[in-house]
Amino acid sequence: MTYVVTEACVRCKYTDCVDICPVECFHEGPEFLVINPDICIDCGVCVSECPVSAIYAQDDLPAGQEVFIELNARLAAQWPVIAEAHEPLADAETWAQVSEKRQYLDALQGA
Template sequence: MTYVVTENCIKCKYMDCVEVCPVDCFYVGANMLVIHPDECIDCGVCEPECPAEAIVPDSDDKATDWVEKNRVYAGEWPNITRKGEPPADAKEWDGKPGKAEMFDPAPGTA
C-alpha cells in the first residue's frame, strides 16, 4: 500500500503534508502535489496533515483515478521537501467538485 494525492489537492496545494514526510516522497506540480509510490513507506503521517483531505491510501476508492497520475508525475516533477505558501484562493477551491479537469501537468517550483 502507498498513499495517493487526489483531486482535491488541485488549486488548494496546502503543502502541510510535505514537512511531516520522513522520506521526502512529495513532488510538486503547477497546481497540486503527488506522492512517489515507490518512495512512500506507508507511514500515513501525511494523511491527517492535509487540510483538504486530498491524501488517501491507494486502497481507497477515491484513489483509483489518481494512482497512475501520482506515479507518472512523481517521475517528472521536482521533489519538494519544505512547505511553501498555498495559493491565495486555496480555501475557495477546497472541496469543489470537478477539479480533475483543472489538472495542470506542468512542473511546479520546489
C-alpha cells in the same frame, strides 16, 4: 500499498503534508502535489495533515479517484521533490470548496 494525492488537492496545493513526511516522497507541480509510490513508506502520517482530505491509502481511494494512482506515479517522475512546506496557492481557500476539479488539472489534458 502507497498513499495517493487525489483531486481535492488540485488548485489548492496545501503543503502541510510535506513537513511531516519522513522520506520526502512528495513532488510539486504547478497546481497540486503528488506522492512518489517508490519512495512512500506507507506510514500515513501525511493523511491527517492535509486540510482538504486529499490523501488516501491506495486501497481506500474514493470511487472515481483511481486515475490518480497512475497520475501520482507518472508525475512524480517528472516533477521536483518538495521537502519544505510553503504557502498554498493564492486562491486555495476558494478551490478547497470545489469538489469536482479534475477538469482544471492541466496534467490530465490529453491523458
